């Protein structure tokens with residue numbers, strides 16, 4: 001199976017950004033352990049701080065890959081364009097968030113991704129990504 005993790009803005013700062021919320025592991029450190037743990041699947045990672053680049057990547061992989069694990073970060077709450085891209089493709093998308101966005105500010109309760117996602121996993125720290133990958137491996 002071919003699965004890609006797509007990370008949105010500021011997630012390149014994991015490990016040094018608001019570590020009380022997002023933890024002290026960098027995404028690269030985490031991704032390396034996940035790649036070796038799920039050696040039987042092809043795992044890719046893409047990160048961008050730019051909305052259009054995220055849309056381009058979703059379009060590029062969205063008709064051939066088996067799964068997209070999408071943390072659109074702040075764009076989750078603002079981007080009709082990313083929401084429309086998720087709707088346009090055929091590859092299933094699992095929306096993930098590191099933090100429990102519902103226990104935070106009101107503006108984080110809204111998601112343009114959720115209505116078109118296969119499912120949503122949030123609040124489990126970086127483990128949220130792993131749970132999403134596992135859903136693609138064991139699910140249909």
Ligand code: DQA
Nearest residue numbers: 071073074097098099101108
């Ligand atoms: C986040 C939650 C968003 O509200 C926030 O803007 C982020 C990260 C998360 O993974 O918890 O950048 O998507």
